[in-house]
Amino acid sequence: MEALRRWLGRKWDETHPQGVECLGCGRCCDLFGGHLRASSVDLERWRSLERTDLLERVNRLGWIWVDPQTKKPEPACPFLHRTGEDEALCAIHDVKPEMCRAYPTLAHGRRCLRGFHLA
Numbered sequence: 826m827e828a829l830r831r832w833l834g835r836k837w838d839e840t841h842p843q844g845v846e847c848l849g850c851g852r853c854c855d856l857f858g859g860h861l862r863a864s865s866v867d868l869e870r871w872r873s874l875e876r877t878d879l880l881e882r883v884n885r886l887g888w889i890w891v892d893p894q895t896k897k898p899e900p901a902c903p904f905l906h907r908t909g910e911d912e913a914l915c916a917i918h919d920v921k922p923e924m925c926r927a928y929p930t931l932a933h934g935r936r937c938l939r940g941f942h943l944a
Contacts, residue, residue, distance in 0.1 A: 851905050851913025853928055853937060858902030862887045867922045876920060889922065 863871075863883050871879045881893040882903070890899040904916040915921055929935050 847937070848911075848939060849913060850911045850937075850939060851907065852939060854902045854905040854913065854915070854925075857928070858905060859890065859898055859900045861889050861902075861922060861924050863889050864923045870920065874920060879917065879920065 882890045884891045884896060888898065890903050891897060892899060906914045906916055908914055929937050
């Protein structure tokens with residue numbers, strides 16, 4: 826856990842409330858959004874829903890998010906919409922990748938990038 830804290834470059838404030846819901850700040854999407862892979866379940870779900878807008882952003886190795894025209898990786902998730910300095914909305918929340926749904930995992934200590942322990 827200590828190595829993860831150092832890796833994130835953050836001093837964790839133990840006074841943060843435990844078990845809060847996602848704050849919707851979008852920091853995780855900014856940092857990790859350009860380094861994700863779609864699972865076979867994601868791809869199957871997107872095909873069944875005919876979400877070509879999502880499928881065209883997956884490369885042949887399953888990496889997301891790529892520019893549909895250039896096929897080059899996007900630096901961050903193109904479906905994150907900033908609504909304020911520390912506020913963001915996921916435009917594909919209902920169909921977002923499993924990897925996004927699972928964050929933060931036990932590997933992250935169930936803490937988001939802002940240091941909150943999420944329920």
